[in-house]
Amino acid sequence: MLSLPPLALLAALLFVATLIPACLAWRAGRRNLREGLRQRVEAKESGSFQPRLEHPWIDISRCIGCASCMRACPEEGVLDILHGQAAVVHGSRCIGHGECAAHCPVGAIALTMADRKSRNDLPALLPSMQAHGVPGLYLAGEVTGYALIRTAVDHGRRCANAAWERKQKVGANAGLDLCIVGAGPGGLACALEAKRLGLDFVVLEQDRIGGTIARYPRSKLLNTHPLELPLGGRLEGRAYHKEELMKVWMDLCTKHQLPIQEGEILQSVHPNADGKFSIQTQNQSIQAQSVCLAIGRRGIPNKLNVVGEELMKVNYSLIDARAFKHGKFLIVGGGDSAVEAALGLAEQPGNQVHISYRRAEFFRLRSRSFLRIQEAIRDGKVKVHWQSNVHRIEQDRVLLKREDPALPLLGIPNDEVFVLIGGLPPLPLLQEAGVSFDPNLQPKQELIEKGSGLVLPLAFAAASAGTLLLWGWWHSEYYQAEPLQQIVDPRHSWLRSASGLGLVAGILASIMILTNLTYLLRRNRRLPLEWGSLNRWMSLHIATGLMAFAFAILHSSFSFSNHLGGHTLLGIMVLVSTGGLGRYFYSFVPRAANGREQALESAQLQLMEDTKAWGEVHRDFGEEARRQMAALIDRTRWKSGVLGSILGLVRAQLDLRKTMQELIQVGRSMKLDAPTLNQVLKVARKAHRDALIASHFESLRTLLASWRFFHRWVGLLVVLLLIAHVVVSLNYADLGASG
Numbered sequence: 001m002l003s004l005p006p007l008a009l010l011a012a013l014l015f016v017a018t019l020i021p022a023c024l025a026w027r028a029g030r031r032n033l034r035e036g037l038r039q040r041v042e043a044k045e046s047g048s049f050q051p052r053l054e055h056p057w058i059d060i061s062r063c064i065g066c067a068s069c070m071r072a073c074p075e076e077g078v079l080d081i082l083h084g085q086a087a088v089v090h091g092s093r094c095i096g097h098g099e100c101a102a103h104c105p106v107g108a109i110a111l112t113m114a115d116r117k118s119r120n121d122l123p124a125l126l127p128s129m130q131a132h133g134v135p136g137l138y139l140a141g142e143v144t145g146y147a148l149i150r151t152a153v154d155h156g157r158r159c160a161n162a163a164w165e166r167k168q169k170v171g172a173n174a175g176l177d178l179c180i181v182g183a184g185p186g187g188l189a190c191a192l193e194a195k196r197l198g199l200d201f202v203v204l205e206q207d208r209i210g211g212t213i214a215r216y217p218r219s220k221l222l223n224t225h226p227l228e229l230p231l232g233g234r235l236e237g238r239a240y241h242k243e244e245l246m247k248v249w250m251d252l253c254t255k256h257q258l259p260i261q262e263g264e265i266l267q268s269v270h271p272n273a274d275g276k277f278s279i280q281t282q283n284q285s286i287q288a289q290s291v292c293l294a295i296g297r298r299g300i301p302n303k304l305n306v307v308g309e310e311l312m313k314v315n316y317s318l319i320d321a322r323a324f325k326h327g328k329f330l331i332v333g334g335g336d337s338a339v340e341a342a343l344g345l346a347e348q349p350g351n352q353v354h355i356s357y358r359r360a361e362f363f364r365l366r367s368r369s370f371l372r373i374q375e376a377i378r379d380g381k382v383k384v385h386w387q388s389n390v391h392r393i394e395q396d397r398v399l400l401k402r403e404d405p406a407l408p409l410l411g412i413p414n415d416e417v418f419v420l421i422g423g424l425p426p427l428p429l430l431q432e433a434g435v436s437f438d439p440n441l442q443p444k445q446e447l448i449e450k451g452s453g454l455v456l457p458l459a460f461a462a463a464s465a466g467t468l469l470l471w472g473w474w475h476s477e478y479y480q481a482e483p484l485q486q487i488v489d490p491r492h493s494w495l496r497s498a499s500g501l502g503l504v505a506g507i508l509a510s511i512m513i514l515t516n517l518t519y520l521l522r523r524n525r526r527l528p529l530e531w532g533s534l535n536r537w538m539s540l541h542i543a544t545g546l547m548a549f550a551f552a553i554l555h556s557s558f559s560f561s562n563h564l565g566g567h568t569l570l571g572i573m574v575l576v577s578t579g580g581l582g583r584y585f586y587s588f589v590p591r592a593a594n595g596r597e598q599a600l601e602s603a604q605l606q607l608m609e610d611t612k613a614w615g616e617v618h619r620d621f622g623e624e625a626r627r628q629m630a631a632l633i634d635r636t637r638w639k640s641g642v643l644g645s646i647l648g649l650v651r652a653q654l655d656l657r658k659t660m661q662e663l664i665q666v667g668r669s670m671k672l673d674a675p676t677l678n679q680v681l682k683v684a685r686k687a688h689r690d691a692l693i694a695s696h697f698e699s700l701r702t703l704l705a706s707w708r709f710f711h712r713w714v715g716l717l718v719v720l721l722l723i724a725h726v727v728v729s730l731n732y733a734d735l736g737a738s739g
């Protein structure tokens with residue numbers, strides 16, 4: 001017979017197994033939080049905190065801090081876990097992949113727009129991609145402000161469908177059904193979908209097929225998402241070299257004989273009185289019922305307008321860095337194109353690569369470019385001249401002027417210059433066509449916190465508990481009877497665990513546990529199991545957990561006996577409780593910590609603002625107060641160990657009193673008037689109090705965060721107990737039947 005470990009020993013083992021990782025997590029959590037907060041302050045200072053367009057919005061009433069979003073994001077540093085919940089750090093690095101939202105198991109992330117009201121370079125569009133107030137004129141891809149291949153493809157498809165619907169409504173006319181301008185990803189997807197729908201269309205392209213992709217440096221690696229191309233099937237990969245993607249496009253163009261006219265520059269689009277459009281290029285004029293403008297945002301390359309720019313060595317794009325070896329190069333600019341060009345050139349033998357950038361740091365780079373350029377700078381492969389502007393270009397050198405006018409001009413020996421400072425977006429052309437850029441026409445987006453969503457599972461749990469109680473009450477005579485009496489009860493054969501309903505309940509409980517575990521498979525990003533949203537899987541995880549518990553109670557005949565089955569039931573109970581705590585209650589504490597953190601930030605800001613507004617003597621005192629409070633808050637908050645944190649909190653009041661007395665003395669020695677002194681002390685005290693409360697919340701949050709460890713370990717234990725219980729039950733079925 002198998003000897004069963006006593007319950008107390010199991011509990012002690014579990015406690016130790018949980019305590020050690022929880023303590024380690026406490027330390028690591030504190031370190032990460034400190035680092036994360038520091039990075040956010042830096043991001044705010046450099047401007048990279050501010051999102052450009054699409055970016056994640058986190059519902060902190062729901063976020064459970066599991067970091068799935070962070071791990072799923074292909075860009076580095078957009079999200080971090082601060083105070084136990086996800087938070088945006090480098091918002092400007094977000095380019096709208098949307099992976100964070102797709103991988104959030106509790107639906108706490110929505111993609112939202114940066115404040116579009118503050119931008120007057122974004123076209124006002126209807127959800128069908130039609131320009132506001134211009135029926136039949138559609139925009140696709142980057143011209144709408146979204147910078148992803150996947151989005152451009154999606155837009156293109158939607159535009160073709162809208163044109164098809166328009167044709168159904170208005171009826172066929174003389175002229176084309178659709179004129180597509182631009183043969184980048186947006187225009188090509190539109191053309192393929194138009195072909196699929198049987199529309200009569202043409203594609204006008206000023207340059208050549210491929211759009212921006214065709215102009216990427218050779219072998220550039222592109223991050224993308226699995227893509228559904230009209231008539232092209234699904235591209236499953238997440239990363240492609242430029243050449244691979246270009247081949248896919250070119251093959252599709254040939255296979256479907258898309259009517260693409262290269263070298264045709266769109267000059268104007270005019271809506272006519274009859275609802276059609278007149279499209280004018282340098283060579284021809286076309287009539288079409290609908291127009292799709294997929295012309296990107298690069299427009300005409302920006303120029304430096306300096307002496308020497310007309311020299312042959314000045315370029316505005318770099319396609320193949322391999323053509324440039326053993327040379328001296330200057331790249332002007334600090335965006336993705338400039339950095340990628342610099343990296344491409346730096347990889348070639350014998351090249352000396354310099355960048356001239358007007359800012360003090362890179363701040364809006366895709367994370368991959370950011371990390372690579374940092375490495376290249378560290379390795380001395382690229383030299384950046386921060387806060388510099390080109391003053392003059394000469395045959396064998398370039399002269400840079402620095403931000404500080406006192407510094408002399410800097411001469412950089414040079415063979416080729418690449419000016420990659422963006423382009424003039426084609427806004428006038430769009431405006432002439434009737435596209436509005438009125439920020440007031442931009443769609444409003446209301447984001448509301450959804451709360452933890454406790455009501456539904458609570459109702460579900462209450463209904464299950466109610467049903468179980470009713471059942472137990474109905475057969476209470478059997479369930480409450482002594483074991484020997486139960487055996488002689490006629491209901492024994494179908495209520496006991498080993499047969500009839502009792503056995504079915506046990507089997508169902510096991511099935512529920514196994515189904516429950518499939519959530520872990522779905523969550524694992526290394527496995528290619530991407531069916532269904534993670535949020536739905538989480539709901540299934542919760543529902544099967546609750547049902548497993550209910551069936552296990554029924555299977556156990558409502559008794560917690562000290563054997564394997566009883567331990568399994570207890571394990572399931574702890575599993576359900578820790579899961580519920582993490583999913584539904586955990587978010588309250590970090591949320592409160594976040595709120596308090598904001599209060600602390602505003603108290604510190606107020607102290608800073610007050611200080612700025614005062615005269616010189618008062619200002620010195622304000623600065624001194626701020627410095628002392630910052631040091632005090634730092635001492636109080638950032639204790640790494642558990643014991644250190646507790647002692648730190650105990651000493652906080654003593655420290656505060658001492659600091660206040662010192663400040664009063666300094667204030668008096670500066671002959672400060674009483675109202676000013678009191679004002680500073682009041683705000684300083686408030687800042688300290690907020691810091692303390694934030695710190696308390698932080699400790700509580702860290703404690704609560706241990707639910708995850710309990711949940712995982714108990715989960716593992718339940719599976720092991722379940723296996724043992726099933727094996728033992730099968731082996732000793734005869735004994736069970738007789739007992």
Ligand SMILES: Cc1cc2nc3c(=O)[nH]c(=O)nc-3n(C[C@H](O)[C@H](O)[C@H](O)COP(=O)(O)OP(=O)(O)OC[C@H]3O[C@@H](n4cnc5c(N)ncnc54)[C@H](O)[C@@H]3O)c2cc1C
Pocket residue numbers: 140141142143146147148149150152181182183184185186187204205206207208209210211212213221222223224264265266267294295296297298299336337340426
């Ligand atoms: C350096 C860099 C790296 C990038 N990396 C990635 C990445 O890894 N993953 C990703 O998803 N996205 C990436 N992007 C963004 C992606 O390339 C764009 O979002 C995508 O190409 C937009 O497609 P589009 O069709 O809207 O515009 P474009 O690709 O810009 O195509 C517009 C086309 O319109 C033509 N055109 C413009 N004006 C006229 C006119 N007047 N008449 C006729 N034709 C005209 C142009 O010649 C061009 O061919 C990157 C962009 C850059 C610059």
